[in-house]
Amino acid sequence: xxxxxxxxxxxxxxxxxxxxxxxxxxxxxxxxxxxxxxxxxxxxxxxxxxxxxxxxxxxxxxxxxxxxxxxxxxxxxxxxxxxxxxxxxxxxxxxxxxxxxxxxxxxxxxxxxxxxxxxxxxxxxxxxxxxxxxxxxxxxxxxxxxxxxxxxxxxxxxxxxxxxxxxxxxxxxxxxxxxxxxxxxxxxxxxxxxxxxxxxxxxxxxxxxxxxxxxxxxxxxxxxxxxxxxxxxxxxxxxxxxxxxxxxxxxxxxxxxxxxxxxxxxxxxxxxxxxxxxxxxxxxxxxxxxxxxxxxxxxxxxxx
Amino acid sequence: xxxxxxxxxxxxxxxxxxxxxxxxxxxxxxxxxxxxxxxxxxxxxxxxxxxxxxxxxxxxxxxxxxxxxxxxxxxxxxxxxxxxxxxxxxxxxxxxxxxxxxxxxxxxxxxxxxxxxxxxxxxxxxxxxxxxxxxxxxxxxxxxxxxxxxxxxxxxxxxxxxxxxxxxxxxxxxxxxxxxxxxxxxxxxxxxxxxxxxxxxxxxxxxxxxxxxxxxxxxxxxxxxxxxxxxxxxxxxxxxxxxxxxxxxxxxxxxxxxxxxxxxxxxxxxxxxxxxxxxxxxxxxxxxxxxxxxxxxxxxxxxx
Numbered sequence: 001x002x003x004x005x006x007x008x009x010x011x012x013x014x015x016x017x018x019x020x021x022x023x024x025x026x027x028x029x030x031x032x033x034x035x036x037x038x039x040x041x042x043x044x045x046x047x048x049x050x051x052x053x054x055x056x057x058x059x060x061x062x063x064x065x066x067x068x069x070x071x072x073x074x075x076x077x078x079x080x081x082x083x084x085x086x087x088x089x090x091x092x093x094x095x096x097x098x099x100x101x102x103x104x105x106x107x108x109x110x111x112x113x114x115x116x117x118x119x120x121x122x123x124x125x126x127x128x129x130x131x132x133x134x135x136x137x138x139x140x141x142x143x144x145x146x147x148x149x150x151x152x153x154x155x156x157x158x159x160x161x162x163x164x165x166x167x168x169x170x171x172x173x174x175x176x177x178x179x180x181x182x183x184x185x186x187x188x189x190x191x192x193x194x195x196x197x198x199x200x201x202x203x204x205x206x207x208x209x210x211x212x213x214x215x216x217x218x219x220x221x222x223x224x225x226x227x228x229x230x231x232x233x234x235x236x237x238x239x240x241x242x243x244x245x246x247x248x249x250x251x252x253x254x255x256x257x258x259x260x261x262x263x264x265x266x267x268x269x270x271x272x273x274x275x276x277x278x279x280x281x282x283x284x285x286x287x288x289x290x291x292x293x294x295x296x297x298x299x300x301x302x303x304x
Numbered sequence: 305x306x307x308x309x310x311x312x313x314x315x316x317x318x319x320x321x322x323x324x325x326x327x328x329x330x331x332x333x334x335x336x337x338x339x340x341x342x343x344x345x346x347x348x349x350x351x352x353x354x355x356x357x358x359x360x361x362x363x364x365x366x367x368x369x370x371x372x373x374x375x376x377x378x379x380x381x382x383x384x385x386x387x388x389x390x391x392x393x394x395x396x397x398x399x400x401x402x403x404x405x406x407x408x409x410x411x412x413x414x415x416x417x418x419x420x421x422x423x424x425x426x427x428x429x430x431x432x433x434x435x436x437x438x439x440x441x442x443x444x445x446x447x448x449x450x451x452x453x454x455x456x457x458x459x460x461x462x463x464x465x466x467x468x469x470x471x472x473x474x475x476x477x478x479x480x481x482x483x484x485x486x487x488x489x490x491x492x493x494x495x496x497x498x499x500x501x502x503x504x505x506x507x508x509x510x511x512x513x514x515x516x517x518x519x520x521x522x523x524x525x526x527x528x529x530x531x532x533x534x535x536x537x538x539x540x541x542x543x544x545x546x547x548x549x550x551x552x553x554x555x556x557x558x559x560x561x562x563x564x565x566x567x568x569x570x571x572x573x574x575x576x577x578x579x580x581x582x583x584x585x586x587x588x589x590x591x592x593x594x595x596x597x598x599x600x601x602x603x604x605x606x607x608x
Contacts, residue, residue: 033463033464037464038468038472038488039463039468039471039472039475041471041475042463042467042468042471043463046463089429093425093429096402096425098400098420098421098422098425099422099425116402117402118402118403118474119471119474121397121400121402121403121425122463122467122470122471122474124429125393125397125428125429125432125461125462125467126462126463126467126468128429128432128433129432129458129459129461129462129463129465129467130458130462130463132436132454132458133454133455133458133459133462136451136452136454136455136458137451137455142447143446143447143448143450143451144447146447146451147440147441147447147450147451147454148440150436150437150440150451150454151437151440151441154433154434154436154437154440155433155437157429157433158429158430158433158434158437159337159343159346159347159350159426159430159433159434160337160341161433163346163426163429163430163433164342164343164346164430166426167343167345167346167423167426168342168343170422170423170426171343171345184342
C-alpha cells in the first residue's frame with residue numbers, strides 16, 4: 001500500500017515539505033466545488049480563500065504524524081484537506097470587519113474585500129461544512145475510527161476549541177491577561193486545531209498504543225503553543241511584505257501576546273523551551289517521528 | 305427497545321407534536337455547553353440563539369420520518385438536535401447586518417443585537433461544529449450508516465445546499481427570477497435541510513428498501529418546497545407579532561418570492577398542489593407514515 005514511509009522518508013525535509021504542499025494543493029482543488037458550479041460566485045470565493053499557496057502547516061503536521069502510524073497517503077490527504085478547510089474558514093471569518101477587520105491575507109485582499117461581506121460569511125460557513133463532508137464521505141474501512149476523527153475535528157473547531165479561543169481573544173482586547181489566561185486562549189484559538197491535525201495524522205494508520213497516543217498528545221499540545229509564540233514574535237519582528245498579512249497588528253489592537261506579556265527575548269527563550277519539550281515528547285517514537293522532529297524545528301525557526 | 309411506534313403513535317397529533325418539541329428542547333439544552341462554561345459569553349449566546357421555543361419543524365420531520373423505520377428515540381433525538389443546530393446557526397448568520405440585517409427573531413432581539421456581531425458570527429460557527437460533533441459522537445452501532453448521515457447533513461448545509469441557496473438569494477435581490485430559478489434557490493436555501501431532516505429520520509432505524517427511499521426522497525423534496533411557499537404566503541399575510549419575526553420583509557427588500565412571482569391566490573393553489581404531491585409520495589407506506597401525513601397537513605395550514 002502507498003504509505004508515507006518507504007521511499008518518501010528518504011527525501012530531504014524541504015523536498016518532502018514541497019511534496020506534501022503540492023499534494024494538498026491538488027487535493028484541495030479537487031475537493032472544492034468547481035468554480036463554474038452554481039452558485040458560481042460563492043464557489044469562486046471558496047476557491048479564492050483556500051487555494052492561495054498557504055504554508056499548509058496543519059496538513060504538514062497530519063502527514064508528519066501519519067508516519068508514526070504508517071498511514072496510507074489517501075487517508076492523510078483527506079484528513080489534511082479537512083483540517084485545512086477548517087483553518088481556511090476561520091481565516092475568512094476572522095478577517096471580517098466585525099472581527100479583526102483585516103484587508104490583507106497571504107499578500108492578497110481578504111475574502112470580504114475581494115468579494116463582499118455576505119459572500120465571505122457564506123464562504124466560511126460552506127468551507128466548514130465541506131470539511132466534515134469530505135471526512136464523512138471518505139472510505140477509511142473503519143467506521144468507528146472515522147467517527148472518532150470527525151468528533152475530534154468538530155470539537156477542536158467549535159466553542160470548546162478554535163471558535164472558543166477566538167471569543168476569549170475578542171473579550172481580552174485592551175485587558176491584561178496573565179500567562180495562564182493567555183495560554184488558555186491560545187490553547188483553544190490556535191492550539192486546538194494544531195493538536196487535531198497531529199492526532200488525526202496519528203489516527204490515519206495502524207492503531208497507536210495508549211502510551212503512544214499520550215506521547216503524541218503531549219507533543220501536539222506543545223507544538224500548538226510553540227506555533228502561537230513564534231507567531232507573536234513574528235508579528236512584532238517581521239514586515240508586512242514578508243508575512244503576507246498586516247504586521248504589528250496585535251500591538252496596534254492592544255491584543256495580549258507573548259511578546260507583550262514577557263518581552264521579545266523571554267518570548268524567544270520560551271519558544272526554544274517549548275520546542276525542546278515537544279521534541280522530548282517524541283523521543284519514544286525513534287526514527288518514525290523524524291518528519292515531526294524536522295517540522296518542529298522548521299516551525300521554531302520560521303521567518304514568516 | 306424504546307421506539308417512536310407503539311404507545312406514542314396513539315397520541316393525538318397536537319400531543320405528539322408537543323411531546324417531540326419538549327423532548328428536543330430538553331435534548332438541545334443538554335447538548336449545548338453549559339452557560340457558565342468558559343468562554344461563558346459565547347456559550348450563553350449559543351443557548352440564547354437555540355433555546356427559544358422555535359417550532360422545531362425539522363426535528364418534527366426527523367421524528368415523523370423515524371416512524372417509517374421504527375427508529376429508536378435516542379437516535380432520533382441526536383439526529384433532530386443536529387439538524388436543529390444547523391438551522392439555528394443559519395438563522396443567526398442570516399440575521400446579521402451583512403446578510404438580511406434583521407433585529408427580531410421569534411419575538412426577541414436577534415443574536416447580534418442581544419450580544420454583538422463578532423459573538424453572533426462565532427455562535428453560528430460553533431453551532432455548526434456542534435451539530436457535527438454530536439452526530440459523530442453518538443453511538444448508533446452502525447458506523448457506515450452514521451457516516452452516511454454525517455455526509456448527508458454536511459452536504460445539505462454547505463455551498464451545494466443551504467448556504468448555496470442563501471448565496472443565490474442574495475444575488476437575486478432586485479432581480480426578477482422565473483419559477484425554475486426560484487425553485488432552485490428554495491430547493492437549496494430551505495429545501496435541502498428539510499429534505500435532510502426527513503432522510504435522516506428514515507436512516508435512524510431499520511434500513512428502508514430502495515423504493516421506499518425513493519418515495520421518501522420524493523416526499524422530502526415536495527415538503528421542502530411546500531414549507532417555503534407557505535413561508536412566502538405568511539410573510540405577506542401575517543403580522544410581525546404573529547410571526548415573531550419582521551413581516552413583509554421580503555417585499556420591502558424586493559426579494560423574489562412565490563407571492564411576488566405568481567400572486568397570492570396562485571401561490572395558495574400551488575401550496576395545496578405541493579401538499580397533495582407530498583402526501584401521494586407517502587401512499588405506499590400506509591399507517592407507518594401517519595405522523596408525516598399529519599405534519600404535512602400542519603405545515604400546509606400553519607398560521608405562523
